[in-house]
Amino acid sequence: MSHGPLPAPLTTRSAGPLTGTIRVPGDKSISHRSLMFGALAVGRTTVSGLLESEDVLATADAMRAVGAKIERQEDGLYVVDGIGLGSLLEPDHVIDFGNAGTGVRLTMGIIGTHDIAATFVGDASLSGRPMGRVLDPLRDMGTSVVARNGDRLPASIRGAKQPLPLTYRVPMPSAQVKSAVLLAGLNAPGITTVIEPIATRDHTEKMLTGFGADISVTLNEAGERVIKLKGQPELKPQDVEVPGDPSSAAFPIVAALIVPGSDVTIENVLLNEHRTGLIKTLIEMGGDIQIVNKRNSGGEELGDIKVKSSQLKGITVPPKRAPSMIDEYPVLAVAAAFAQGDTHMPGLDELRVKESDRLAAVARGLEANGIPCVEGEDSLTVTGGANQIGGGTVVTHLDHRIAMAFMVLGMAAHNPVTADDGAVIATSFPTFTSLFSGLGADIQKSASEAA
Ligand SMILES: O=C(O)C1=C[C@@H](OP(=O)(O)O)[C@@H](O)[C@H](O)C1
Numbered sequence: 001m002s003h004g005p006l007p008a009p010l011t012t013r014s015a016g017p018l019t020g021t022i023r024v025p026g027d028k029s030i031s032h033r034s035l036m037f038g039a040l041a042v043g044r045t046t047v048s049g050l051l052e053s054e055d056v057l058a059t060a061d062a063m064r065a066v067g068a069k070i071e072r073q074e075d076g077l078y079v080v081d082g083i084g085l086g087s088l089l090e091p092d093h094v095i096d097f098g099n100a101g102t103g104v105r106l107t108m109g110i111i112g113t114h115d116i117a118a119t120f121v122g123d124a125s126l127s128g129r130p131m132g133r134v135l136d137p138l139r140d141m142g143t144s145v146v147a148r149n150g151d152r153l154p155a156s157i158r159g160a161k162q163p164l165p166l167t168y169r170v171p172m173p174s175a176q177v178k179s180a181v182l183l184a185g186l187n188a189p190g191i192t193t194v195i196e197p198i199a200t201r202d203h204t205e206k207m208l209t210g211f212g213a214d215i216s217v218t219l220n221e222a223g224e225r226v227i228k229l230k231g232q233p234e235l236k237p238q239d240v241e242v243p244g245d246p247s248s249a250a251f252p253i254v255a256a257l258i259v260p261g262s263d264v265t266i267e268n269v270l271l272n273e274h275r276t277g278l279i280k281t282l283i284e285m286g287g288d289i290q291i292v293n294k295r296n297s298g299g300e301e302l303g304d305i306k307v308k309s310s311q312l313k314g315i316t317v318p319p320k321r322a323p324s325m326i327d328e329y330p331v332l333a334v335a336a337a338f339a340q341g342d343t344h345m346p347g348l349d350e351l352r353v354k355e356s357d358r359l360a361a362v363a364r365g366l367e368a369n370g371i372p373c374v375e376g377e378d379s380l381t382v383t384g385g386a387n388q389i390g391g392g393t394v395v396t397h398l399d400h401r402i403a404m405a406f407m408v409l410g411m412a413a414h415n416p417v418t419a420d421d422g423a424v425i426a427t428s429f430p431t432f433t434s435l436f437s438g439l440g441a442d443i444q445k446s447a448s449e450a451a
């Protein structure tokens, strides 16, 4: 899987206020999991509002490769006929996860306790990302692994014949690691326990409960989350409605704040407390953001987000908030460029192992556009000001969030901003360009490409 043979540069330039009401595509984390859990259930799961992006479609292919039947109806509903936990088939081809960290790491967890072998590959970005964080606990559960040095892809695993349940303290704040261990625990007899010193998004726990797994979450004396899962349940199919992705909503939210005169509503966004750190932060910075029409659906809180352009001020973002906005720092840095004073963002070590080294990629992108910033080992400080310069070309390093964040910069900067590759946006937000054009943004393929 790739984003096409040629990078496709994209440019944005300021074009007046952004106005309108939109819906962003379905949540990426819930979309991956609905296909995976549907595949592990016995019977028919339906998924409405699935994010049809490259990452999620790679997971659909992976689940087909282990025996699930997944079909898209004309109305966009996905129908998953699960093969059932313990009954996965051995894939007869290499599984290509493209750019998708969540897809490959959670699937390694699932396959790691099934008596089958599988080989995983990915694009240049995914092949550079650390897999040891999931392969190490899987080895403790009995999985055999052959991977490139440093536990990088390509990697082959042979799942345990007699899987062992595990008690595992997650060493870094990572929902992917937590989830991989829990998903491996599904097919191990007995209780698998995951201790999470720092809470991360809880979609795996919530959704597995909905699919009928026996899972409990408590806090220990140290205030750490302790998740206990009883192995070998029979998972029951579900009808999943995927809400709008707050990590995608982040782009129109920030764009509306920094483009003068803007007034934008984003409907039907997931407001899970482990995902709303950016909204909290932007409100603290002085952003005019209102949540209306709050409601509950499928065990999750949703709402509509109304945003008006605002004069922001710099703040220090509490590092303990990082897991609840981990994918939003690139676009927060763009908001910070338009805030009065300095915005200091500490506690960002995990940003170095995303689709790119996001700390470095953001800092270089800001510098290329004349915006002062200081890149620390695990922090970023951005000095804001009105009417930021722009005019630069940003190197995206196969990272969708870098491309989208700097397209937002170009909507408010004095001069146009170019991302060297806009095709990567299809990883998570394939309708990004059309949604923004509908709000009034000027976002174009760069001249050489448009020809
Ligand atoms: O579990 C998930 O769905 C995700 C977890 C996060 O990754 P980490 O677990 O590496 O923090 C996040 O960055 C990713 O986009 C989605």
Ligand SMILES: C=C(OP(=O)(O)O)C(=O)O
Pocket: 099, 100, 101, 102, 103, 327, 354, 355, 401, 428
């Ligand atoms: C980090 C991300 O995704 P993943 O780890 O699934 O590639 C992201 O979407 O920003």
